[in-house]
Amino acid sequence: DAKTTQPTSMDCAEGRAANLPCNHSTISGNEYVYWYRQIHSQGPQYIIHGLKNNETNEMASLIITEDRKSSTLILPHATLRDTAVYYCIVRVVPGSARQLTFGSGTQLTVLP
């Protein structure tokens, strides 16, 4: 699976949009971009995933560049409860299950 690069930490004001970048320049054509987050002392929580089109769900939006070498996770109106470590993960989606490889992630701190 392709390696990803994320900033170590970011701050965001409560109520503002949080934009978390991720570089995955070695991504291959059959690899998806996944975003998870981990709130302190909890298991990772799935946020969103996509292949090449932009995606939106009730939690966030995922913007993937046309060359697919980078992506941005957008939390439209950040709240204090969004403070967490956010992981960008790239992996193939085959018919069988496959483990996720976690990097260091981005510590997002939402400030009041």
Place this chain on the structure above:
Amino acid sequence: GAVVSQHPSRVICKSGTSVKIECRSLDFQATTMFWYRQFPKQSLMLMATSNEGSKATYEQGVEKDKFLINHASLTLSTLTVTSAHPEDSSFYICSADRVGKNIQYFGAGTRLSVL
């Protein structure tokens, strides 16, 4: 709501005892589940892949005789930490792939403290 249930959430035990952690997929079948370990201020590291009806696959450096994995049904995998020692104190997390949705869901984790 949670689609992967993990129990217990926290356990404190004496050195030398064994601890069993359960991981259940709640509304889907999971022929494969994963067990991760996370030390303070570090990221999740895969320990082993649990396969229903067959032996687990362990990552390099993980002792299979110490971390026993049983995946006896399509919805349940268990991790038993045998003869636990203080260095085994960690946060253990399981996960399962919901294959049709291409999403891997995680349990809430188990905080193990060995005294």
